[in-house]
Amino acid sequence: MKIRVYQALLTFACVSLAIGIGGGCKRTGQQEERIRIVGSTSVFPFAEMLAEAYEETNPGVEVDVQAGGSTVGIVSVRDGICDIGTSSRELRDAEKHGVTIIEIARDGIAVIVHPSNKIDSLTKAQIRDIYAKKITNWKELGGDDASIAFVTREEGSGTRGAFDEIVMGEGTRISPSGLVQDSNGSIREAVATSPHAIGYISLALVNEKVRAIKVDGAAPTHENLAEGKYPVVRPFLFIVKGQAKGQVKEFIDFVLGPKGQEVLNKEGLLSPIVK
Amino acid sequence: MSLTKDRLVSPVLLAIACFSIAALFVIGLFIFVEGLPIMMKVGVWKFIGSTDWSPLEGKFGILAMIAGSLAVAAGTLVVAVPFGVGCAIYLSEFASKRAVTLIKPAVELLFAIPSVVYGFVGVLFIVPFVREYLGGAGHGFCILTASFVLGIRVLPVIVGISVDALQAVPKVYRDGSLALGATKWQTTTMVTLKAARSGILAGVILGMANVIGETMAVIMVIGNAVVMPNSPLDSVRTLTSNIALEMGYAEGAHRQALFATGVVLFIITMILNTLTRYVTRSRVRKKK
Numbered sequence: 001m002k003i004r005v006y007q008a009l010l011t012f013a014c015v016s017l018a019i020g021i022g023g024g025c026k027r028t029g030q031q032e033e034r035i036r037i038v039g040s041t042s043v044f045p046f047a048e049m050l051a052e053a054y055e056e057t058n059p060g061v062e063v064d065v066q067a068g069g070s071t072v073g074i075v076s077v078r079d080g081i082c083d084i085g086t087s088s089r090e091l092r093d094a095e096k097h098g099v100t101i102i103e104i105a106r107d108g109i110a111v112i113v114h115p116s117n118k119i120d121s122l123t124k125a126q127i128r129d130i131y132a133k134k135i136t137n138w139k140e141l142g143g144d145d146a147s148i149a150f151v152t153r154e155e156g157s158g159t160r161g162a163f164d165e166i167v168m169g170e171g172t173r174i175s176p177s178g179l180v181q182d183s184n185g186s187i188r189e190a191v192a193t194s195p196h197a198i199g200y201i202s203l204a205l206v207n208e209k210v211r212a213i214k215v216d217g218a219a220p221t222h223e224n225l226a227e228g229k230y231p232v233v234r235p236f237l238f239i240v241k242g243q244a245k246g247q248v249k250e251f252i253d254f255v256l257g258p259k260g261q262e263v264l265n266k267e268g269l270l271s272p273i274v275k
Numbered sequence: 276m277s278l279t280k281d282r283l284v285s286p287v288l289l290a291i292a293c294f295s296i297a298a299l300f301v302i303g304l305f306i307f308v309e310g311l312p313i314m315m316k317v318g319v320w321k322f323i324g325s326t327d328w329s330p331l332e333g334k335f336g337i338l339a340m341i342a343g344s345l346a347v348a349a350g351t352l353v354v355a356v357p358f359g360v361g362c363a364i365y366l367s368e369f370a371s372k373r374a375v376t377l378i379k380p381a382v383e384l385l386f387a388i389p390s391v392v393y394g395f396v397g398v399l400f401i402v403p404f405v406r407e408y409l410g411g412a413g414h415g416f417c418i419l420t421a422s423f424v425l426g427i428r429v430l431p432v433i434v435g436i437s438v439d440a441l442q443a444v445p446k447v448y449r450d451g452s453l454a455l456g457a458t459k460w461q462t463t464t465m466v467t468l469k470a471a472r473s474g475i476l477a478g479v480i481l482g483m484a485n486v487i488g489e490t491m492a493v494i495m496v497i498g499n500a501v502v503m504p505n506s507p508l509d510s511v512r513t514l515t516s517n518i519a520l521e522m523g524y525a526e527g528a529h530r531q532a533l534f535a536t537g538v539v540l541f542i543i544t545m546i547l548n549t550l551t552r553y554v555t556r557s558r559v560r561k562k563k
Contacts, residue, residue: 041523068523068524069523069524070524071524071525071526072523072524072526075526147412147414149414154499154520154521154524155329155330155331155521155524155529156330156331156521156523156524156525156526156529157524158524173329176328176329176339176500176501176502177412177500177501177502177510178500179413179414179416179498179499179500179510180498180499180500180501180512180520181499182494182519182520182523186495189398190416193398193399193402193403194406194414194415196414197414
C-alpha cells in the first residue's frame with residue numbers, strides 16, 4: 001500500500017512538472033513572432049534554408065515551413081491559414097484575386113534520360129511528341145530501337161503544371177499511358193534504373209545517376225538559364241494575402257536581398273529577373 | 276476493492292468496443308459526405324464507367340482504376356493461392372513439428388515487413404528483372420511485378436487462415452480415409468481439402484481484400500498510368516494509388532473525386548469482407 005502512495009505521488013509530481021514545462025514553453029512561444037510558410041514541395045527545401053538563415057540573424061522570429069503542394073499553398077494563404085504561400089508554377093487567373101505574387105527565384109526543369117542513352121539533345125516539339133505519345137520509339141529520334149518509357153508527375157503537381165504549360169502548351173495533353181511518379185526523387189530513381197526512360201525534374205536535383213539533355217540546343221547550365229537560352233524555366237513564387245506587412249515583409253525583403261539570393265544561388269537557383 | 280474493479284471492467288471494455296464501432300461509422304460517414312456530392316454531380320455511372328481521368332479539366336472517370344485494382348488482385352491470387360495453400364497443406368498435413376515451429380513464424384514474419392520495404396525491393400530487383408526479360412508497355416512497372424510483390428505480402432494471410440481451416444477438420448475424417456486404403460496425398464486432396472474448402476476460400480477472399488487495400492508497395496512498382504489493363508505487362512493505376520498519389524495537391528472537385536474514389540474502394544472492400552463472413556458462417560453451420 002505504501003508503495004502505491006509513493007507511486008501516486010511520483011506520478012503527480014511528474015505530471016505537474018510536465019504541465020509546468022509545457023506551459024512555460026507556450027508563454028515564451030507567444031512572445032516570439034512566427035511566420036508560417038506552406039506550399040510547393042519543390043520550393044520547400046529552399047524555403048527551409050531561407051528560414052534557417054533568417055532565424056540566425058533574427059533570433060526573435062520563428063519561421064515554420066511546411067510542404068503540401070503549390071495548390072495547397074495558394075489556397076492556404078487565401079484562407080489565412082498561413083502567412084506566405086509558395087508556388088512553383090504561375091497562378092491561374094482565378095487564383096490571382098486579392099493576393100500579391102513575389103518571384104523569389106527561377107528554377108530550370110531538366111529533361112533527364114539514362115546515362116547510357118545516346119540522345120544528347122531534343123527540341124521542345126520532340127519532347128512534346130514523346131509525352132503526347134506521337135513518338136514512341138527512340139529510333140525515330142536517332143537512338144536505339146527501343147520503346148520510350150516517359151515518366152511524368154501526378155495531376156496537380158507544380159512541376160507537372162510548369163512542364164505542361166511550357167512544353168506541352170495549349171491543346172496537347174500528356175498521354176495517360178505515361179508512368180506516373182509522385183516526386184522529383186522517384187522520377188529520378190525510375191529514370192536512373194530504366195535505360196529507355198525519359199523524365200523531368202527540378203534542375204537543382206539532377207545528379208550523376210541521370211543525364212540532363214539539351215533542349216532546343218541549349219544545355220541546362222547556369223549561363224544558358226541566365227541568358228534565357230534554356231527554354232524550360234519556371235518561377236518560384238511567394239504569395240501573400242493583400243500586401244506584405246511587418247515581420248513577413250522583412251522576411252521577404254531578406255529573401256530578395258543579397259543574403260537570401262546568395263543562399264538560393266548556392267543551391268543552383270537563379271535570381272528573379274528585375275522588372 | 277477487487278469486486279468494484281470487476282464491476283467496472285465490463286462497462287469500460289464496452290465503451291472501448293463502442294469506440295471502435297463509432298470510428299468505423301465516423302470514417303464511413305466522412306468519406307461518403309465528402310465523396311458522394313461529386314459522384315452525383317458527375318453521375319454515378321459516368322464516374323465508375325468512364326476511363327477519362329483528367330481532374331484538372333473536370334473529367335472524373337475511375338473505370339481504369341477499378342479495372343487496375345481488380346487486375347492486380349487477380350494477378351496476386353494467381354501467385355499467392357498455389358503458394359499459400361501449398362504451404363498450408365505442408366504445414367498442416369506433412370510437416371514435422373520441428374519444421375512447423377521453424378516455418379510458421381517465418382511466414383508470419385513476412386506480414387511484419389513494412390509495405391514500403393516490399394515496394395523498395397520490388398523497384399530494385401523485380402522491376403528491372405521483368406523489364407529485362409519480359410519487356411512490355413510498362414517497362415517493368417506493371418501488373419505482373421505488383422502481383423509478385425503483393426503475392427508474397429499476402430502469403431501469411433492465406434497460409435494462416437488455411438492452416439487453421441485444415442486443422443479444424445476432425446481427425447476422424449483422415450483416419451477414416453486412411454483406413455479405407457487411401458494414401459496420405461489422396462486423403463489430403465479428396466477429404467481434408469474438401470472439408471476445409473470454405474475456410475480456405477475465406478482466407479483467399481480476405482487476402483484479396485488486403486491486396487485491394489494495399490497502397491505503398493503498389494504505388495512504387497506499378498507505374499500508375501491511367502489506362503485500362505490489356506496485358507500483365509501493362510502499367511495501370513489502382514484505386515488506392517490514385518488517392519495516395521494525388522491527395523497532396525488536390526483541391527476542390529479534384530479532392531472530392533479522390534474521396535469518391537475512396538467510396539468505391541470502401542464498397543469493394545466491404546463486399547469482400549461480408550463475403551468472407553458469409554463463407555465462414557456457412558462452414559460453421561455445416562459443422563453443426
